[in-house]
Amino acid sequence: MKEERGIAQGVVREKVVLVGVERPGDERTVEPLLNELRRLAETAGAVVVDEIVQKRARLSSATFVGKGKAEEIGKRAATFGAGAILFNDDLSPAQSRNLEKAVGRRVVDRSELILDIFALRARSREARVQVELAQYEYLRPRLKRMWTHLERMEGGTGGGSSRIGTRGPGEKQLEVDRRLVARRIQDLKEELEHLDRQHRTRARAREGYFRVSLVGYTNAGKSSLLRALTGAEAFVEDRLFATLDTQTRAWVLPGNKRLFLSDTVGFIRRLPHHLVASFRATLSETLEADLLLHVVDASHPDAEIQKRAVEEVLREIGAGDLPCLLVLNKVDEVKDRISLEVLRRGARDEVVVSALTGEGLDALGQRVQRAAEKFHEVAEIRVDAGDGRTLAWLASRGTVLEEAYEDSVVRVRVRLSRGDRSRLQETPEGTFRIAGKG
Ligand SMILES: Nc1nc2c(ncn2[C@@H]2O[C@H](COP(=O)(O)OP(=O)(O)O)[C@@H](O)[C@H]2O)c(=O)[nH]1
Ligand SMILES: [Mg+2]
Structure with missing residues (x-):
């Protein structure tokens, strides 16, 4: 295939x-x-x-x-x-x-089929390495079983599993295969670790910004939303697992506040656990988010089952407790509104949208903006009036609410993320400056 x-x-x-x-x-x-x-x-x-x-x-x-x-x-x-x-x-x-x-x-079986599709879909080096690792992990116990199977065929009498000394050429080949597989798994893990480090470096650049991740069942419309909200060239297709890589785009909300929106691999019922394990790097984007947008194809007859499957995977990867906004997508295709009510049940917060027609996207933006505002806390910071660098940094990273000049010090009331707040260092004069050179 x-x-x-x-x-x-x-x-x-x-x-x-x-x-x-x-x-x-x-x-x-x-x-x-x-x-x-x-x-x-x-x-x-x-x-x-x-x-x-x-x-x-x-x-x-x-x-x-x-x-x-x-x-x-x-x-x-x-x-x-x-x-x-x-x-x-x-x-x-x-x-x-x-x-x-x-x-x-x-x-x-189901895992093998999903692994096969992932192998077809993998484009980036990272996705390919992750899929290959999952495939080898899947293969490993199967090689082992093949070995006992061959041994029995060669032994003749059958049933015996401890007949050392009857090792045939088939088994030798298998020993080699097993060693090769173990070796390949090790290499792939090392490469993933390397890619993981690069990923962490990229993620650090976004620290202090509000980070939002799209999650949801495959084909729910995550990539369509990324495209509709940020203008990104996301790959949209009416296919399962069109996206395997994480794409992160800046999303500028009214008031010029920048945040980051990520689109990543979709979930499915009974996602093979080897895949969940080896896609850890890709899924870590989800785990680092400050807010999840759980996108549901509300027009799908199995929307409720799909929604629960996603919640289950989120719990499995340790993202079950992250703040989450339920996004009921494809409302343009929803004929009876009662099904929306059913999907809404139990959600902490939800919004009804269509990535296709644009309906509800403003409301979605507002909801995210409100969450982002909560994420940023208001602080009062004293800055040396001559420290233009820190003043400019505050204005670019946060929202300045008030500035008051007192002699050589500026008192700035600013809405700032906790991460950025912690980057300010106190000087002996009791003012604050942004850490680093300059
Ligand atoms: N009717 C309708 N179709 C949509 C909507 N959003 C996405 N789609 C379609 O659903 C399919 C899957 O979309 P995609 O964004 O690739 O889903 P993903 O797998 O979650 O990233 C594509 O054919 C999209 O055109 C929507 O709001 N309404
Ligand atoms: Mg997609």
Whole structure:
């Protein structure tokens, strides 16, 4: 599926069969999940030829769906000429292997599919390194299982796992593979650390400014909002995971106050945990924000489920307690307003917008401005009247509310971020000056 870039013409698309398992209590969620799996499959460049939903209370640790069902899936896949089976759940390495044997074709689980899409979408060096790391972490336990599997085949009698001394060439190859994988994982981690340092340097330049991060389900309209609010050339597409990199743009609000708005990778239900772990650098933008804008596609039939999935990922990455404004987007597509009421429930603060028509964007700006004002505190600072540098710095970084001259000292009442406030140093004369040379 890797060759298919989605837009390429004349590429033979792989035919696939989707399989979802419905457990008791899942009745209402398995259908939207399968719809989403279909979109994911298409995003990865596949053509869905059949969908199978199985009701099952207990999952088989060997084959997930049970041996009989697996054989039936294999037959149906053969009828439609499908080359791979996509599972809506994550499978253990043993389950994947057993299923592949039973269905006689490639088995791809949900994590692997999402990793595949991320690999297609990654553009920047950072995104590529993060995806590759997640892929190797995914692969690692699967190499190990393959080893026991090979060992058994070569040993003949089967079952034995401690028969040292029967090591065949297959195992040697695997030893090499495992070492190579471990080595590659180490290299990728080191490169990420390096990229992380660069990222922190860039982030430091924005210290003292109010930082806002767009978060939300994939395709909710985050990039569209970044574009509508800041005029940035953000990449907007009606596709899952169009954006994997973080883009940060200056956003100038009425009154000429500058803040920074970041757009980053979207979330999805059951985001593979390897991805969450290796996208730490990208997600750190979200964690450093002073305010999150949680963008929801309010016109989506599963908006409520998507909203909860995002809240869950935010908690998982430690951003659950950050101040958050709920942004109900695509209101131009919303037909019944009752669904908006449902989405509003429990939100601390919310605003209804359309990135497409511009509706509600002013209100959104005002809401953010109010939050930014709270973030800045009012301080009274005495500055030497001859210290033009500090006076200019205060005027550019904060909002000067009042200036009073007393002999050689200026008393400035200024609204300033806490970070900037702490950059002012007291002089022996009891005035303050901006730290640094000059
Ligand atoms: N009707 C409508 N479509 C929108 C709106 N905002 C975004 N979209 C569309 O939704 C799709 C996904 O938008 P995008 O900004 O890429 O979403 P992201 O994945 O959250 O960054 C694109 O086709 C956009 O044109 C909106 O307010 N109304
Ligand atoms: Mg986007």
